[in-house]
Amino acid sequence: MYSPSDFPPFAVTVDLVVLTVRSDALCALLVRRGEAPFLGRWALPGGFVRVSESVDAAAARELAEETGVTGLHLEQLATYGEPRRDPRMRVVSVAYLALAPDLPVPVAGTDAAAASWVPVSEVSSLAFDHSRILSDGVERARAKLEYTPLGTAFCSAEFTVAELRRVYEIVWGVSLDPRNFHRKVTGVEGLLVATGETTARDGGRPAALFRRGSAAVLYPPLVRASGV
Amino acid sequence: MYSPSDFPPFAVTVDLVVLTVRSDALCALLVRRGEAPFLGRWALPGGFVRVSESVDAAAARELAEETGVTGLHLEQLATYGEPRRDPRMRVVSVAYLALAPDLPVPVAGTDAAAASWVPVSEVSSLAFDHSRILSDGVERARAKLEYTPLGTAFCSAEFTVAELRRVYEIVWGVSLDPRNFHRKVTGVEGLLVATGETTARDGGRPAALFRRGSAAVLYPPLVRASGV
DNA sequence: TCTCCTTATCGTCAATCTGACGATAACCCT
DNA sequence: AGGGTTATCGTCAGATTGACGATAAGGAGA
Numbered sequence: 001m002y003s004p005s006d007f008p009p010f011a012v013t014v015d016l017v018v019l020t021v022r023s024d025a026l027c028a029l030l031v032r033r034g035e036a037p038f039l040g041r042w043a044l045p046g047g048f049v050r051v052s053e054s055v056d057a058a059a060a061r062e063l064a065e066e067t068g069v070t071g072l073h074l075e076q077l078a079t080y081g082e083p084r085r086d087p088r089m090r091v092v093s094v095a096y097l098a099l100a101p102d103l104p105v106p107v108a109g110t111d112a113a114a115a116s117w118v119p120v121s122e123v124s125s126l127a128f129d130h131s132r133i134l135s136d137g138v139e140r141a142r143a144k145l146e147y148t149p150l151g152t153a154f155c156s157a158e159f160t161v162a163e164l165r166r167v168y169e170i171v172w173g174v175s176l177d178p179r180n181f182h183r184k185v186t187g188v189e190g191l192l193v194a195t196g197e198t199t200a201r202d203g204g205r206p207a208a209l210f211r212r213g214s215a216a217v218l219y220p221p222l223v224r225a226s227g228v
Numbered sequence: 229m230y231s232p233s234d235f236p237p238f239a240v241t242v243d244l245v246v247l248t249v250r251s252d253a254l255c256a257l258l259v260r261r262g263e264a265p266f267l268g269r270w271a272l273p274g275g276f277v278r279v280s281e282s283v284d285a286a287a288a289r290e291l292a293e294e295t296g297v298t299g300l301h302l303e304q305l306a307t308y309g310e311p312r313r314d315p316r317m318r319v320v321s322v323a324y325l326a327l328a329p330d331l332p333v334p335v336a337g338t339d340a341a342a343a344s345w346v347p348v349s350e351v352s353s354l355a356f357d358h359s360r361i362l363s364d365g366v367e368r369a370r371a372k373l374e375y376t377p378l379g380t381a382f383c384s385a386e387f388t389v390a391e392l393r394r395v396y397e398i399v400w401g402v403s404l405d406p407r408n409f410h411r412k413v414t415g416v417e418g419l420l421v422a423t424g425e426t427t428a429r430d431g432g433r434p435a436a437l438f439r440r441g442s443a444a445v446l447y448p449p450l451v452r453a454s455g456v
Numbered sequence: 457t458c459t460c461c462t463t464a465t466c467g468t469c470a471a472t473c474t475g476a477c478g479a480t481a482a483c484c485c486t
Numbered sequence: 487a488g489g490g491t492t493a494t495c496g497t498c499a500g501a502t503t504g505a506c507g508a509t510a511a512g513g514a515g516a
Contacts, residue, residue: 008279009237012309012320051236055309055320079307079322081240081283090279092240092320094307162492180475182494198482204492205482220473390463408504410465432463433511448502 011091014059015046015130017077017137018067021154021170022102025119026141028134029066030126032114037087038127044134045115046093059096066115073099073153077137085129097137099153142171147221149191152212158195160207161185172224184222190215239319242287243274243358245305245365246295246326249382249398253347254369256362257294258354260342265315266355272362273343274321287324294343301327301381305365313357325365327381370399375449377419380440386423388435389413400452412450418443 018029030042045066049058056076064070077095085091120138125131144150145168152159154167165181168174186192190213198206246257258270273294277286284304292298305323313319348366353359372378373396380387382395393409396402414420418441426434 007239007276007317010240010277010320011235012238012240048235049238049309049320051318052311054311055307076306078304079283081277081322083280083282089235092238092277092283092322094309094320160493177475177477178492179477179494179496184474186494198493200483200492202492203484203490205484205494207493388464405504405506406463407465407467407506412503414465426464428463428512430463431461431513433465435464451503 008090011086011089012049012055013046013091013093014049014055014062015044015080015093015095015133016059016063016066016098017044017095017134018063018072018098018100019120019137019141019154020100020102020117021167022117024170025121026138026171027117028120028123028138029115030118030123031066033127041125041127042118042123042130043127044095044130049094055094059094063096063098067098067100067103069100069103073150077133077140080129080133082129093133095133095137097140099141099150101154101156142224145171145222146224147218149212149215149218152191155212158197158209158211160199160201160209161192162202162207164210168222174224181222184220188215188218188220188222191218236318239314239317240277240283241274241319241321242277242283242290243272243308243321243323243361244287244291244294244326245272245323245362246291246300246328247348247365247369247382248328248330248345249395250330250345252398253349254366254399255345255347256351256366257343258346258351259294261355269353269355270346270351270358271355272323272358277322283322287322291324291326295326295328295331297328297331301378305361305368308357308361310357321361323361323365325368327369327378329382329384370452373399373450374452375446377440377443377446380419383440386425386437386439388427388429388437389420390430390435392438396450402452409450412448416443416446416448416450419446 016029020027029045031045033039033041033043045062047062049055053061060074063072063074075097077097079092079094081092083090085093120134123131123134126134141150151164151167155163161182162178164185165176165178168181169176192210193213195209195211197209199209200206244257248255257273259273261267261269261271273290275290277283281289288302291300291302303325305325307320307322309320311318313321348362351359351362354362369378379392379395383391389410390406392413393404393406397404420438421441423437423439425437427437428434
């Protein structure tokens with residue numbers, strides 16, 4: 001199989017689809033490219049995998065560099081390896097999906113130009129094949145909200161049912177019945193852990209605060225395209 | 229970001245998790261390594277991505293070479309990039325999952341040593357990190373049977389409800405109620421298209437033959453761990 | 457040919473789940 | 487105190503589910 005002598009050399013990079021929910025929109029973290037090709041164009045944050053570093057570790061490192069935060073949910077999305085996706089050389093890019101709560105500031109990247117949160121609905125054409133990667137990431141996030149507790153990754157450590165519902169509404173682009181959503185979400189085993197505290201962020205009746213539970217899979221799932 | 233001059237070189241390979249259902253077991257296609265390291269050990273089929281070829285195309289090519297069949301379902305599984313997964317050099321491997329109906333013969337690979345179908349329950353430790361890749365592939369297949377029409381990829385072009393049920397039973401390792409399975413599966417929109425023909429393969433009442441429909445997602449899904 | 461065996465397919469029924477939506481509860485503001 | 491707002495609980499009819507009975511339609515052997 002492998003023959004160490006004559007393998008064709010590739011560059012391997014990681015690209016990050018970092019999503020958050022802020023100001024009523026699903027936003028992605030984008031950087032503006034500071035060099036050719038695609039100079040001045042928006043792109044996904046990312047960079048080379050180092051020789052002694054695992055690909056996963058490279059993604060975590062880039063994520064920390066870009067957001068200034070560690071501990072975010074990070075998972076592999078897919079690998080993109082068309083021969084001509086980078087005009088300069090053969091680059092295979094492993095894309096990762098990260099979900100973040102509404103972070104204080106976009107954090108200026110260490111190397112990249114200005115980084116900022118852009119609503120995914122307003123993203124036009126990105127550098128390289130990054131538009132494709134972004135939409136794959138968004139679709140993955142949408143799908144995962146159905147059957148995993150990933151929606152909570154968009155919330156801070158403690159959150160209310162209404163905040164979680166807003167996440168679902170914004171990511172899915174639908175509106176959900178607050179009463180049915182409350183019933184379902186509190187009924188899913190291991191999704192939410194009540195802290196016992198309440199909060200009154202909105203003038204209405206104070207809402208109970210929850211922390212994410214230990215469930216890895218939602219059963220029953222929250223189905224998209226339904227009145228929930 | 230990218231700086232073409234000083235990128236660290238990697239070898240990029242594809243590894244294939246090819247699954248089929250045969251003789252009452254979920255089986256994977258394995259090859260026996262003909263060279264060091266791991267000489268004589270079982271491994272997943274795979275090989276180098278060529279310079280001018282996309283990663284997806286490399287996977288499809290290797291799959292055709294190994295099985296002698298084209299047109300199988302093939303999807304990206306994940307990418308494995310630990311620094312020391314190959315003792316000789318830095319190799320990043322993009323793994324693919326392929327599902328095949330019970331193919332006539334294991335087909336001797338062009339370059340690899342003998343290939344054969346091995347029940348996944350009997351697979352012990354494979355070369356490299358291939359055990360991990362295989363179990364990721366099996367888990368992906370199990371999960372995808374729930375909400376995609378992928379079970380049909382294990383069947384030939386025309387199949388009966390009972391054949392599809394056997395696929396589910398074997399892959400999930402459970403036993404399903406034939407009556408409820410029949411009701412659900414024929415109730416899912418776009419999953420099955422009746423051919424109008426029947427077959428009597430098993431002594432019992434002849435079963436209607438179906439072809440896979442156009443549905444990409446099963447709604448409602450067939451939930452695992454239930455009496456279906 | 458008739459009976460039995462096997463598998464396919466259709467029905468039934470109670471328990472559960474779902475979506476729609478009414479009713480309260482508990483806060484804020486004026 | 488009254489009105490506005492959000493949270494949470496309840497109710498109810500319709501759909502879905504799992505368990506399982508009943509019937510259909512073939513083959514094998516008596």
